[in-house]
Amino acid sequence: MVQHYLKSTWRNLTRNKVYTAINVVGLAIGVASCLLIFLYVQHELSYDKAFTKHDRIYRVVNNLIVGDDVEKASITHAALAPGLAGDYPEIEAATRMIDWNKKVLRLEEKALSIDHVFFVDSNYFDLFDYKLLEGNPKTALTEPNTMVISEEVAGKFFANPLDAMFSTLQIGGDSYKITGILRAVDAAHMKPNVLISLNSLPAELRERFKSNWFSTNSYTYILLRQPDLANALQAKLPDFVERRVAPARGDTKERVELYLQPLTYIHLNSDYLWEAFPVGNKSYIYIFSFVGIFILLIASINYMNLATARSVKRAREVGLRKVVGASRPQLIAQFLSESVLLTLLSLLIALVFVELLLPSFNSLTEKQIPSTYFTNPTLLLLIIGIGIFIGLVAGSYPALVLSHFRPVDILKSDKTPQGGGAMLRKALVVLQFTISLVLIIGTVVVYSQMHYLKKQDLGFTKEQVLVIDIPSGDSAIVSKMPVIKAELLRNPAITKVATAGMIPGEETGVIIFNVERDGKMTEKTMNTIWVDYDYFDLMGIPVKKGRNFSKDMPTDLDNGFIINEAAAKALGWTDNPIGKRIGGSDTTSGRVIGMTEDFNYKSLHSQIEPLVIMLAPENSGSLLARISPGHFSETMTYVESTWQRLAPTHPLDYTFLDDSFNQQYRAEEKMLTIFGYFAGLTILIACMGLFGLASFMAEQRTKEIGIRKVLGSSVSDIVLLLTKDFALLVLVAIVLACPIAWYGMDKWLQDFAYRTQISAWIFILSGLAALALAILTVSYKATRAALTDPVLALRSE
């Protein structure tokens, strides 16, 4: 019997090639998209799970609280790790990571700028069991001036990465021996390139770390003896602060609260500042999961629709099978096995699609999702299970309807029972197009919002500004800054130069200020940046009240503060902020000397927050140069050679301000691209289904078309007749999709402080596009049907 089913299934599939192709390929595209999304979601959810002790590892983070201001910081005091490990026996080990950012690594003549360099405690690998291709994890980080580098970094210096072992690289003036080469973990919230033994730091500095409860510089991770000890330990942390932290901090008004974050929770859930790597976004996981399910749903609907439409043709077969003795369960089994076979075939094709598309998908998502997922037997079983499930669900309606036909009804005449199938089919087409349209409108709204953000007036001129990285800690280069600036200005294309601690788009500093409010000094935590004399001029930020920093006023260096308008408002200095008292710990001589107009120094997600700008011309960070349009490559050559001449130890490392500012929207733009692809796919699959339905409809109505033509209908009359039903369905979908999309996108836009208007045009154009596509699909079929010779059509009956 099974063999019989397989044979008749195969015949049915090969007999109806268009139908089979639409079903199998459509479903395969749907399943492949769904699988890619599934892999993506699984990858996001698997962060840090590669570390075998992940369930016992926690990160300790701190809330730094002054009055109502809470700064949630992921970096903690260097004294925290040793302090906790010493006090609580349930902590098996505690380790620190200190971010050294980007450094130039040098091997003989070869110098490369490598980011994500960290100092770590020697027990680092006890927690994070990276696979070391070379070296002993127990001892690799114990000696001073040793480091473990990633395979990738090793590969940049050596043809064979493993040859890097035991060679010595220079950073700044110091040498570090490579004592291990690690294989990077992509799904990890920390992806260090270089791990330097913390013992390389001077002994007296390390000693000071033990009692440093003032400045935060370390990511702190602890390994518990049992995973379930976390809650109990969390409950003890307030006491720890009371006993160990608060007394050491003396009379600062800033309170510290400590919290434990499970390691695997960080990537998608942490909302703490100063992460070394951007964290993920949980809502994207939800959105993508929904999109995946929708795509699968749309493809499954195609299957159901085409199968029920085709049931008209297969009714006779069903009738005859019943007459010769088939029972209803046998028929149901036949149709279900046909359906499952078809989905399994699609699945196979889908797996091939995924395998082919994964590299592009990875570069799109900037992930390294391995295709080895498919060799995982549980996943494979799951996929097959899903395939069978889709087959059963998608095949169940046709199976039940078809097996229900009564042979007398079918055999008596050529007429086939229509049943409720037609109505359901229409409803499903409407559902498909509604979903597709919501996704398309969503994509367009997201796109227009991104566009809106990019063309927003930021309050500064971000175009044509070159941003050169000043190597922090390289005092030789920092001291040469005035010379470099002067040299750059000699080129007529470079109109302005300045230095700044942070550029817009980067995270700012956060400082507790003492400020004058209603005649009293109070504490207020505010964002801070450090700039030089030329910053405002170069950026085009107007100083609205008071004055800019001036070289003629030596007191500006320590006592001059410029605030933004938002700060003036927040502090209640509405009439005139100039001359108000402000300062760090010294509260006597600091004064506000100027107030700028508000400018967007953070992303446009948020409203402009209060900002205090301090003068620090010697501070490293970035060197900014405004260049005039045109002669770009000559100018860059000049910059390059100047830099090479004056700062030969450090390769020129530059970006452009507009690029780096737009980096903040990268995550969103990336999602937008992916989302756009998937939205496109849904409409493609929906149209494939429509094409299939139109084919059957044309086939079913061949006789009617023939008679109409004999009676004098024109081709266009007939095309219109056949197309208008489908067009109506799409119109209904448009009516349904618009409010849903509007509601969803309005909600999404709420996340932005600056948001575009959702224009009615988006709805009209998306709707028209979908309608046009649907009409094109159907009328292609309808025209072919209408053009057939009527005699032929009638004879075939």
Next chain:
Amino acid sequence: MNKEELIIETENLQKKYITDTVETTALAGVDLKIKKGEFVAIMGPSGCGKSTLLNILGMLDSPSSGAFRFLGQDISKATERQRAKLRKENLGFVFQSFNLIDELTVEENIALPLAYLGVSKADTEKKAREAMERMGIAHRRNHFPQQLSGGQQQRAAIARATVSNPSLILADEPTGNLDSVHGREVMSLLSELNEAGTTVVMVTHSPSDAEYAHRIVNLFDGQIVTENLNVRRHATELL
């Protein structure tokens, strides 16, 4: 008449079709007895209820009221499942057209009833071959229905109707779509089967086809008006 010998017995069989507005009485009280081994022809004008009666006798449809006994078993109380079982074990059908499944070869079409009966593979092959040889279409076994002539298709249909050795064959205008030569061929095949012991009930418009039957039942407006013994046929039998 001995009751044991009856294969079919109906009493006051009625069938009404109720559509939106009209009620059509297709059968208005049919009393019919058919003995085992008989060859009965049902005749009558178009729309008089012949197909309706045949479908009820073949348990493809159920009567609105009245009694129907098949081999002495009351069918009006049988479930759909029981009827399907009786059908596949005892009945063979031949229709005017639309007899074969397009996607299956001649041989597969013929073997289909055996598949649903759960006959072993070897037996199936043997029985299907025998049936095809009997009907003279063995050389076309691997063809698909569209590749056969109408007469060949009908022979294949009869081969399928007989492959499982049913005790009753129901045929609704089996020669309706055939020319006279092929029509005669089909009729003689049915006749041979009847002579081998199979009961045959056939609906026909053709008096010459009816000649093959033992008995002719004339239907008019859903009622039996006359039942004639086919004198010529009986005469030949008596010889």
